[in-house]
Amino acid sequence: MVAGWFTGEGDDFRLLGTRCSACASVFFPREDHHCRNPDCGGGELAPVPLSRRGRVWSFTDSRYRPPSPYVTDPELSWEPCAFIAVELEPERMVVLGQAAPGITVAELAVGLEVEVVPGVLHEDAETTWTTWHWRPTGVTA
């Protein structure tokens, strides 16, 4: 549904942003047309993989089923989903994402190191929609 937000598989999985060739600003979700730095005259925006690891800026969860356009199966009971906002030091930015399945807020703390891993957003008979998840480092699925 959105093209080019991540790339690679397994240990090579990365979020994909863009970087301005003139001022080096980084954008995620990717900015493909205009550099948003007001002092930048504008440069080419080229894809750039973001850091694989970062630290928890904050976290929370969703104890109730989110409304559409989030896709869930109403036949199944809602399992609370944790969210992690992650500070990426080299990019000096915070990126929000769902926590990997099974990770609860009880296992999270501000400052904890996490890494980006591939995940499944949802799937039906024809399609599997992939996404990114944040997972504390040292935890394996």
Add this chain to the structure above:
Amino acid sequence: MTEEVAVLGAGMHPWGKWGRNFTEYGVAAARAALIDAGLEWRDIGAIIGADTVRGGYPGYVAGATFAKALGWQGARVTSVYAACASGAQAIEAARAQILAGLADVVLVVGADAAPKGFFRPAGGDRPDDPDWLRFRILGATNPVYFGLYARRRMALHGDTPDDFAQVKVKNSAMGALNPFARYRGRVTAEEVAGSAVVADPLRLLDICATSDGGAAVVLSSMEFARGHGQAEPVRIRAVSTVTPRYPNTVLDLPEIATDSAVAVDPPEETFRRSITRTAYEEAGIGPEDLSLAEVYDLSTALELQWYEDLGLCGEGEGVKLLRDGATALGGRIPVNVSGGLASFGEAVPAQAIAQVCELSWQLRGEAGDRQVVGARVGITANQGLFGHGSAVIAVR
């Protein structure tokens, strides 16, 4: 400093879940504001509406909808969309028209009939809309963001869930005194703690509801006010509608990520702080001059953040201010004496106007049991989707 405009009238439709068309709430509020101003609808030279979606119609409508319902009379019309700041931008547009000499007296109206449950984006596949994306890709509701801010405060400043609950206890006690509020019951800390967790660490009673409601004000030039027998009306002295500055490094609704600060250092102050500072500068006053504040308490934790962004206390000292009773009725600087969103719920285009209605009644000394004694200066503060924010300063 900008010239002042007069608030001649203020009116509201009670907040609640009434299940009627938003136009009804807006017209009721408008008629109440006109009566309060001692004016007829035919006296109004311009009408400005804060926008909402008209069910079944693919557009945002307001100004003309209210003008038609009140009876077409040829007034200049404007409609404004700025998410939660729509009402303040409508007031700003009215002020600009008055100060430019385009109109002497302007009616500003905001009303909405909010759906039940979580706010959600309009339908259809719209991947160019960041609001649609955060729901589709993350399922990140508004309370998810409120939860992130609350948890961040806990980590940085040592706030606790009980501190957050005390904001609800305070606001519900004041909302109980407001006939326009939806929730009129006092809430205890035990009741907050006993309500279901929505987005850790926030519980149902930490998070504001969605509501129906309407609010309106009649604004005029000072000359018109004096000619109308109002020698000393409530005046609007500042309206701040600034945008953030790049790089915005606080994760804001509805964004999935912040700006990167890799090329440009972050501004010295956050977006919320810049909203209120701009208002103070325009009004030529400071936080020490305030009699009261109406802030956007989407969550209890967010109200504490506003204390700091308003300069009522230093960073991280919001809880101390609350615990000292400074922000309660009778305290040094009462916050959300209307009951706030905690007691009203969100009727998005109406809320920033409703904040100004409360200031007007307080500054006139007409706020009944919730009156702040001797109120002379009040501020509102608000932040909404897509980089919108507002602050209004009114004086008497």
